[in-house]
Amino acid sequence: MEGGKEKDAYTKACGIIEMDPSDLKKLGAWRGTNVRVTSKYGEVVVKAVEATQGPHPGLAYIPMGPWANSVVNPNTYSTGMPTFKGTPVEVEIAMNEPVLSSVHLVQKKCRGEA
């Protein structure tokens, strides 16, 4: 995060979804497969990894960053605070789609290309 957000290291650290091994099995995905995460509010392609701070079946985790912010609930319910946590999502395998870097992801989303 402090090493430069345009760098690969940031994508590797935050362009991921941490999933429980049992959920990965259900999905039929290997560790390290790219997956598409879809919520009511948007979608994003990230890399599925096994939860390091698990287990937590049924619960997936995308670290704070533009990838998570592509799918979270932006509604603040008059508190000023978007609802960053507890967004219901669907995960599907998207093996051939790339995980975009933070800058590309945000630029593409802003231009309406992704």
Place this chain on the structure above:
Amino acid sequence: MSKSVTDVICPFCGTLCDDLEVIVSDDGKKIEDIYNACAIGAEKFMHAQAADRVKKPRMQQPDGTYKEVSYDEAVDYTAKMFHKARKPLMYGWSSTSCEAQSIGHEIAEKAGAIVDNTATVCHGTTLIAVQDVGIPSCTLGEIKNRADRIIFWGCNPCHAHPRHQSRYSIFPRGYFTNKGHKNRKMIVVDPRDSDTAKMADYHFKLEQGRDYELLSALRVALRNEPLPETVAGIPREKIIEVAEVLKSGRFGIIFFGMGVTQTLSKNHNIDNAIMLTKDLNEFTKFSIMAMRGHYNVTGSGQVLGWQFGFPYAVDLSRGFARYNPGETTSNDLLRRDEVDAIFVLGSDPGAHFPISSVRKIAKLPSVCVDPHITPTSEISKLHVPVAFVGVEVGGNCYRMDNVPIEARKVVDPPEGMLTDVEFLDRVNKRLDQLMGGKK
């Protein structure tokens, strides 16, 4: 020969460590090594040295690429943007010094802007709760010397505040806690087996979003009233056991983080946590503290507080200070298209706001003042690189417990680079010229 600079302040997180040692080359230009810092803090110092650092302001061209411009042009563009805008948003302020914040607020008053800091997506709900029910708090020094019951609720300091536990909360030997962590009971509430949770004496692995229920259950347990068999997935016996542990302590502290402020119920989670603290004070001494993220987000709240009376989301567009979270907060303003220009300093909404808000930023006239390249800088019309506060320029900062600490300068900034204060000062003066002395 290199020289060593001691007692350096780390400008990363709200723990604001003040014991870093930085080895600097003889000419005072290059950082060679850093001692005592956590991995993230060290990375920040080293990144200031990166060869690919942006050194000149950059203006976005119609095709989306960036062209270097001079600081004079950047100052002019920024001042004109403020002059023209009817309701600009000035967001960020958490990764800069209090001095810079103060000049920013002067500009905001002239331009009729809304000043909002990163608390809006962080501890904003905490501030709402504090206004509702007050807060019994203390300093980190008191925790180090006295606290023997430590609760981490919805936070993961192992990763976010890496030296918090070793400097203040768990491991240090204090005056009344001379056995270090052996004196302390650590309770972690987190739906995940976070690395902090793995260290805990008690880990409440609650169901996601059930913080309010669990806080209420602890309050019920303190009163010896009946509880259902499980609350938020935690068995009744465990809740009662932990309530007894909390009561039996001599001094306790609740640290809480984004796990409660961003989860549904938001400010109500916090006000319940504060009320739990109040209840615990019937039995022993208890305090509560927000785990503030940026190194000077607390300072932004302080400066806004003493200048305008409100800690964030301050609307100056009507000529006097208004504050109404849900209306004058950044994400609400952006979602409702209520602002016509955006100025970002010391934060990265491009990465940290929901994408629907980011899209709005990309469409507006926008200036991003940031030493780094970030998603925000890459969608803004103008990116102005500045010197790193705490590395290349000093300034006042507030620790998470509201203790002000003066950050130190370690090395010179790259030649010709302005600091936040210098840049804002020039924008302020240019804005004066444009307005011709009229307010």
